[in-house]
Amino acid sequence: MSPPKETVVAALIVLGALFVFLGSVGLARLPDFLTRLHGPTKATTIGVGAILLASAIFFSGSESTAVSLHELAILLFLFITAPITAHLLAKAALHRQVRRDDLTDGGTPTADDADAAERQVAQPSSPRGPDGGRERANDEAGQQDR
Amino acid sequence: MRHRLLPRPLLSLGIFLVWALITNAASLALLVLGGVLALVVPQLTAPFWPEPPRLVRPLAALRLLAVFACDIVTANWRVARQVIGPLHRLSPAFVEVPLELRDPFVATLLASVVSLTPGTVAIDVDRSNWILLVHALDAPDPRALIDEIRERYERPLREIFAC
Numbered sequence: 213m214s215p216p217k218e219t220v221v222a223a224l225i226v227l228g229a230l231f232v233f234l235g236s237v238g239l240a241r242l243p244d245f246l247t248r249l250h251g252p253t254k255a256t257t258i259g260v261g262a263i264l265l266a267s268a269i270f271f272s273g274s275e276s277t278a279v280s281l282h283e284l285a286i287l288l289f290l291f292i293t294a295p296i297t298a299h300l301l302a303k304a305a306l307h308r309q310v311r312r313d314d315l316t317d318g319g320t321p322t323a324d325d326a327d328a329a330e331r332q333v334a335q336p337s338s339p340r341g342p343d344g345g346r347e348r349a350n351d352e353a354g355q356q357d358r
Numbered sequence: 359m360r361h362r363l364l365p366r367p368l369l370s371l372g373i374f375l376v377w378a379l380i381t382n383a384a385s386l387a388l389l390v391l392g393g394v395l396a397l398v399v400p401q402l403t404a405p406f407w408p409e410p411p412r413l414v415r416p417l418a419a420l421r422l423l424a425v426f427a428c429d430i431v432t433a434n435w436r437v438a439r440q441v442i443g444p445l446h447r448l449s450p451a452f453v454e455v456p457l458e459l460r461d462p463f464v465a466t467l468l469a470s471v472v473s474l475t476p477g478t479v480a481i482d483v484d485r486s487n488w489i490l491l492v493h494a495l496d497a498p499d500p501r502a503l504i505d506e507i508r509e510r511y512e513r514p515l516r517e518i519f520a521c
Contacts, residue, residue: 234438237441237442246450250437257430281379285380295469295472298473299473306481
């Protein structure tokens with residue numbers, strides 16, 4: 213493998229790993245269920261995307277395969293399925309009325325004042341308020357049950 | 359009047375391309391098999407498919423794809439900074455985006471685009487009032503987010519599918 217190609221592949225792998233890591237950091241640090249949902253979306257888009265691209269470049273032009281395109285199929289299916297996962301998780305959370313913030317209490321052994329303040333400020337707020345959305349989602353779920 | 363052999367030309371093309379990707383287009387025999395699948399699968403699954411909207415502007419679709427790719431990169435940077443930065447500066451919010459489109463398939467596409475863009479997750483499409491419920495990681499100005507989703511994604515999607 214030529215040095216320029218190696219460099220590109222290495223850079224893409226590091227970039228991908230970095231974003232997957234940041235996605236995990238988000239999952240660990242963010243205060244409640246719905247904000248945590250945002251962590252993994254990064255991991256699946258740029259993180260996995262960069263690693264798959266690195267794989268495609270690495271295997272292209274080597275040995276038997278002229279062009280390696282498997283990876284694009286993986287990316288395609290990830291892009292189709294990832295939003296559905298997020299959607300179902302979010303709906304389940306709204307339906308079960310997951311209490312915000314409280315979820316992290318078990319995971320933060322040193323819940324000092326700064327953390328507590330952070331969690332309070334990080335409460336979702338919207339023009340209609342979080343409960344507006346919650347109600348509506350439940351209405352919809354009720355309709356589907358019927 | 360729909361063509362008997364190819365009831366869904368785009369679906370057939372999609373199946374063929376994905377087959378070529380999965381098999382790495384390794385040999386002619388595999389490509390022929392992919393062609394057979396592209397003919398047979400749409401026939402067999404025809405009853406499952408609701409009437410899909412027509413793709414009227416493929417070029418606009420390509421442009422939206424490019425915009426989407428750029429947005430993923432920029433939004434990734436932004437969310438990455440937010441995640442490692444001070445969390446108390448974030449203002450997560452539920453945002454209700456009133457939709458103008460009226461097609462379930464296109465609404466699904468829009469919701470997927472919103473979910474794949476870091477920082478926003480589409481939670482629910484209310485199909486009686488056509489409102490997309492979005493949860494944003496950081497939306498100090500919900501109004502701006504609504505406008506962004508409608509301008510950047512919904513309008514092109516409506517142009518592409520003429521709905």
